[in-house]
Amino acid sequence: xxxxxxxxxxxxxxxxxxxxxxxxxxxxxxxxxxxxxxxxxxxxxxxxxxxxxxxxxxxxxxxxxxxxxxxxxxxxxxxxxxxxxxxxxxxxxxxxxxxxxxxxxxxxxxxxxxxxxxxxxxxxxxxxxxxxxxxxxxxxxxxxxxxxxxxxxxxxxxxxxxxxxxxxxxxxxxxxxxxxxxxxxxxxxxxxxxxxxxxxxxxxxxxxxxxxxxxxxxxxxxxxxxxxxxxxxxxxxxxxxxxxxxxxxxxxxxxxxxxxxxxxxxxxxxxxxxxxxxxxxxxxxxxxxxxxxxxxxxxxxxxxxxxxxxxxxxxxxxxxxxxxxxxxxx
Ligand code: TXA
Ligand code: MG
Numbered sequence: 048x049x050x051x052x053x054x055x056x057x058x059x060x061x062x063x064x065x066x067x068x069x070x071x072x073x074x075x076x077x078x079x080x081x082x083x084x085x086x087x088x089x090x091x092x093x094x095x096x097x098x099x100x101x102x103x104x105x106x107x108x109x110x111x112x113x114x115x116x117x118x119x120x121x122x123x124x125x126x127x128x129x130x131x132x133x134x135x136x137x138x139x140x141x142x143x144x145x146x147x148x149x150x151x152x153x154x155x156x157x158x159x160x161x162x163x164x165x166x167x168x169x170x171x172x173x174x175x176x177x178x179x180x181x182x183x184x185x186x187x188x189x190x191x192x193x194x195x196x197x198x199x200x201x202x203x204x205x206x207x208x209x210x211x212x213x214x215x216x217x218x219x220x221x222x223x224x225x226x227x228x229x230x231x232x233x234x235x236x237x238x239x240x241x242x243x244x245x246x247x248x249x250x251x252x253x254x255x256x257x258x259x260x261x262x263x264x265x266x267x268x269x270x271x272x273x274x275x276x277x278x279x280x281x282x283x284x285x286x287x288x289x290x291x292x293x294x295x296x297x298x299x300x301x302x303x304x305x306x307x308x309x310x311x312x313x314x315x316x317x318x319x320x321x322x323x324x325x326x327x328x329x330x331x332x333x334x335x336x337x338x339x340x341x342x343x344x345x346x347x348x349x350x351x352x353x354x355x356x357x358x359x360x361x362x363x364x365x366x367x368x369x370x371x372x373x374x375x376x377x
Pocket of ligand 1: 073078152
């Protein structure tokens with residue numbers, strides 16, 4: 048199949064209207080979308096991504112009015128979240144309406160709804176005239192794409208259209224919040240942080256790591272992983288006694304292999320120099336934004352092991368550590 052790269056939102060919308068797939072930019076990561084009401088079109092997403100059928104999709108909207116069409120009931124907590132954070136990098140889970148095909152929600156009686164802040168994404172949805180069901184535009188399991196070039200490397204020749212846009216502003220997928228109960232539960236942490244949600248929505252909100260496994264099926268699969276091995280190192284660097292052994296291993300192998308096959312990403316300057324590819328981030332926000340792109344860069348350069356510096360699990364650090372832990376577990 049020929050894949051066109053286009054910056055015409057109109058052109059991209061015409062593919063959606065015809066029941067085809069379009070990859071498009073959002074502020075979190077790039078998505079691969081289809082008309083959410085078109086079962087056949089949605090089926091193609093699962094096939095092309097190699098996505099397990101029990102992993103439901105997020106439905107993207109351009110107007111808050113659509114929530115009432117897709118969801119049976121907008122709970123008080125969802126109302127607050129929508130008012131505060133839509134459009135933005137956040138997804139709410141609500142009871143679904145009949146109009147949504149089962150394939151979109153993997154047979155669940157709930158639906159994930161998100162209104163992106165990306166103007167290009169919203170314009171695409173508007174011009175398509177339907178909500179767009181879309182997961183991240185990568186092969187299942189690999190790091191989510193944060194630029195159209197990443198999408199090209201995974202999906203060229205597999206979909207008819209990639210809508211070109213800027214690199215994703217946040218670089219990690221949206222915060223997913225189950226709003227079906229009295230107290231909202233975070234199923235996947237993201238750029239809208241637990242602290243912010245506690246402050247603005249409900250101080251009882253928690254991130255339930257294991258609720259995610261049952262309630263958000265996507266969370267049980269290995270994810271976000273590059274080809275290279277991912278290893279975590281202490282947030283304090285290699286000064287930590289437990290990690291001394293690791294350091295000496297790295298040094299030995301580096302000498303043995305002459306050219307280093309290791310990479311580092313983190314916040315601490317003291318690691319520069321020991322690795323072939325190094326990314327020192329000035330903030331946790333920059334770490335979040337760069338992580339998936341760095342994974343892909345390392346794979347392109349044939350890196351064998353990527354050392355990632357731990358960060359405290361607060362603020363956006365909770366989302367970074369969530370993705371890192373999934374990248375190492377297999
Ligand atoms: O930022 C994002 O959310 C990106 C962009 C493209 O919008 N999309 C994205 O989609 O990350 P995906 O498919 O890669 O991840 C969707 C997550 C999965 O963990 C899935 O299990 C969960 O949302 N999810 C979807 N529908 C759900 C539902 N009804 N109940 C619980 N979890 C759900
Ligand atoms: Mg994904």
